[in-house]
Amino acid sequence: MKKIYKKIIILVIAGYTLFTIISQQKTLNQYAKKSEELNQKIAEETETKQELAKQKENVDSLEFIEQMAREKLDMYYPNERVYIDQGM
Numbered sequence: 659m660k661k662i663y664k665k666i667i668i669l670v671i672a673g674y675t676l677f678t679i680i681s682q683q684k685t686l687n688q689y690a691k692k693s694e695e696l697n698q699k700i701a702e703e704t705e706t707k708q709e710l711a712k713q714k715e716n717v718d719s720l721e722f723i724e725q726m727a728r729e730k731l732d733m734y735y736p737n738e739r740v741y742i743d744q745g746m
Contacts, residue, residue, distance in 0.1 A: 727733040
């Protein structure tokens with residue numbers, strides 16, 4: 659009778675241990691996935707930061723001012739002809 663109780667206790671402990679290991683592995687996989695997503699987001703934000711730093715350097719340049727005047731304010735030189743393709 660004691661052998662049966664020992665085997666049952668060992669099986670319960672083994673089952674609990676197996677369940678715990680599987681549960682923890684699942685949690686670790688979720689954390690690894692989240693970490694990978696966050697690392698990718700960090701890389702994207704770093705790239706965006708570098709692009710903004712380049713743009714910040716060019717803000718005072720004459721070419722940038724002229725480009726913004728053309729694109730945002732629709733400003734052009736006095737005798738300049740602007741053609742707009744409406745075929746699309």
